[in-house]
Amino acid sequence: xxxxxxxxxxxxxxxxxxxxxxxxxxxxxxxxxxxxxxxxxxxxxxxxxxxxxxxxxxxxxxxxxxxxxxxxxxxxxxxxxxxxxxxxxxxxxxxxxxxxxxxxxxxxxxxx
Amino acid sequence: xxxxxxxxxxxxxxxxxxxxxxxxxxxxxxxxxxxxxxxxxxxxxxxxxxxxxxxxxxxxxxxxxxxxxxxxxxxxxxxxxxxxxxxxxxxxxxxxxxxxxxxxxxxxxxxxx
Numbered sequence: 502x503x504x505x506x507x508x509x510x511x512x513x514x515x516x517x518x519x520x521x522x523x524x525x526x527x528x529x530x531x532x533x534x535x536x537x538x539x540x541x542x543x544x545x546x547x548x549x550x551x552x553x554x555x556x557x558x559x560x561x562x563x564x565x566x567x568x569x570x571x572x573x574x575x576x577x578x579x580x581x582x583x584x585x586x587x588x589x590x591x592x593x594x595x596x597x598x599x600x601x602x603x604x605x606x607x608x609x610x611x612x613x
Numbered sequence: 614x615x616x617x618x619x620x621x622x623x624x625x626x627x628x629x630x631x632x633x634x635x636x637x638x639x640x641x642x643x644x645x646x647x648x649x650x651x652x653x654x655x656x657x658x659x660x661x662x663x664x665x666x667x668x669x670x671x672x673x674x675x676x677x678x679x680x681x682x683x684x685x686x687x688x689x690x691x692x693x694x695x696x697x698x699x700x701x702x703x704x705x706x707x708x709x710x711x712x713x714x715x716x717x718x719x720x721x722x723x724x725x726x
Contacts, residue, residue: 600712
């Protein structure tokens with residue numbers, strides 16, 4: 502497996518609290534992605550990064566922000582968590598062409 | 614937007630039976646990738662197809678890319694319980710070199726021993 506970790510692996514938080522999820526890679530890959538996975542929806546892209554400090558929105562970015570100050574770290578922040586953000590969050594990395602993605606183990610977030 | 618439809622959404626087979634899942638796009642794809650996600654796990658890259666009519670095999674798995682590069686299939690011969698999981702064929706977003714993939718719901722395979 503590619504050198505990619507996510508922290509925390511599990512988190513329970515209350516509605517209205519801020520939450521930050523971390524993705525860390527040791528592959529020096531340029532591209533990083535955050536997805537959420539919910540039953541019936543498959544994987545949906547939240548935000549992605551194509552370099553340090555270069556990020557853009559995905560399909561479901563409302564309520565989420567990201568930051569990438571170093572190649573190896575990509576942070577996903579829920580400014581004020583809501584119950585609809587209860588999900589499994591996956592980080593993925595890619596080194597460029599042909600753009601195959603390698604996924605982290607996921608973070609299970611529950612917002613009560 | 615760019616999207617790949619995958620069918621069936623669910624499939625239950627008896628161990629030893631064959632299984633096929635299909636991906637169809639309304640637009641021509643530059644390439645197609647396949648991923649497998651085991652229950653409770655994360656998606657794992659299986660293969661990429663690039664050429665029109667391309668066929669690749671990985672043991673009991675056969676991947677095909679259509680001649681028009683608008684469809685693809687994954688065929689598993691003689692399924693085993695280890696094949697259980699969800700198979701995805703995301704479409705790569707063609708605008709810009711970002712490697713963005715659009716995943717659908719995938720096909721979830723259950724194998725009865």
